[in-house]
Amino acid sequence: MTNVIKKKPIIWTISGSDCSGGAGIAADIKTGHGLGVEVCHLITANTVQNSQQLVSVNAVSVELLQQQVDVLIDDKTPSVIKIGLVANAEQVQWLAELLGQLKQSNPNLLSVYDPVGQASVGGSFNALSSTDLTPLLKQLDVITPNLNEAKSLAGLLNENTAALLAQKIYQNFGITSVIVKGGHSADEKFSNDYCYHQLNQLSAAKQDNQDKTQMAISYQLASSRIDTHYSHGGGCSFATALSAFLAQGYLMRDAFTLAKAFITQGLMASEPLSQENGHQYYGAFEQQGWPKKAKCFPQVISELANKYQELPTFKPLALNGEQLGLYPVIDSLYWLKRLLPLGLEIIQLRIKNVTNEQLERIIVEAIEFAKDYKTRLFINDYWQLAIKHGAYGVHIGQEDLQDADLAAIQQAGLRLGISTHGCYEFLLAQQLQPSYLAIGAIFPTKTKDMTGQIQGIDNLKQVLALRPTEKSQQIPVVAIGGISLERAPKVLATGVESIAVVTAITEAESSHGITPEHAVVQLQNAISAEAIEVLQH
């Protein structure tokens, strides 16, 4: 049997060679290969260094670098270019022009710069100031300075607040995403990384319904500090990991989270080793491949989690051991009345585009009607009305999460479901301890515009691994988006507790020539405990 290798995205790394193997190009290649991308490497300088000292930096000519670009550009076209060590002003100018030209022919090309100026073993890689670097900085999409580099780029040498430094770097150079790494901060317990990210017009307008050109969002991630002697090349590896995740289509918030988890995982891998040895050896960072274990992932620091940190856990779904199973999401009383007699565990009323008056009437009637059935009725979006009329639960999306009064929902005894789209939102929502978490869209769907947020089965599996290992501590997960009868077994095999569907039921007649009731029965059979047992073994 032959192995089928999926075509991998290609990243280029344009950075220095560290002959001691820990940092630079070597770190970039190891990182990229472990994270599922092909890595083309263009060496800017041959450095002479070991774990004690930097001896010399020997720049490669821009003519040679340009020849490498010429042979690679159509042959191994990059989706992300990662830049590390830049040896001199000539290389700055060459890189600035190169990025400008490449972006003209490929506007989706991303550039990520890790501004390595000082060697971690001591000594400078170049004599370039922020002013010298400006032509390059103005072409970048992402920059990943540590705190000291950020101070210098911001021109604020006495400022220690990552948020202010990142914002100033954006103002100075117009770089869309500025990630300030906290590895060198004075905090002895935690390593906090901060990302300032300008949303592009399309996604910003979509998320906020605003007409805007300037909208920034920030993400902050914290991990416990790890004391190890094996961290040489960690900074290069972070920027390359970020590039690899971006090249695979992850949104910035998820690429940032995964890159931080990748670093924590690598530091954790060598922690006991360095303790055993107990000497000051400076060893190469351990690239460990795709971060999978929950313990490697950072804590999301956010105003929301902060605001509700004292809030008790939301009531559980009280399943008594049964499977949550099929979760129909319907948009009218007509569908509610048609489906409730079918013996469902859970259902959601998701009403869009009705007047306020109609809305309240529909919600009241739905809650009243559902009382005669054991089915748990969740109301989508309208949490105030759900509280007012005593619904079983509410489902809140990311757009409404910031404004909804979660304490009021919890105190009224309603269950809460939260939508998430990827690892960052999942980690954040998990901290709020809702009754269930939804992940979507698993597949493309015509029911809702989910552009840029299609998870796929692999990502669903990765996100599920972020739950605590102890089953009793896990929040049930519902998968949603494009799930059909044919796709349901694959989704269930990931270990989700439930699948939510709209059109698999409401459009069963046209898609499968069966009644919606028949579709419910078929989906329920596909989800039954027996079917899952077979799938998982």
Ligand SMILES: Cc1ncc(COP(=O)(O)OP(=O)(O)O)c(N)n1
């Ligand atoms: C079970 C479930 N998961 C996700 C959603 C989507 O909710 P939301 O993000 O609030 O989007 P809208 O449904 O309001 O368009 C859901 N409704 N149910």
Ligand SMILES: Cc1ncsc1CCOP(=O)(O)O
């Ligand atoms: C509401 C929602 N949220 C994420 S995907 C989705 C639509 C699910 O509909 P369908 O099952 O028809 O794909």
Ligand SMILES: [Mg+2]
């Ligand atoms: Mg909603």
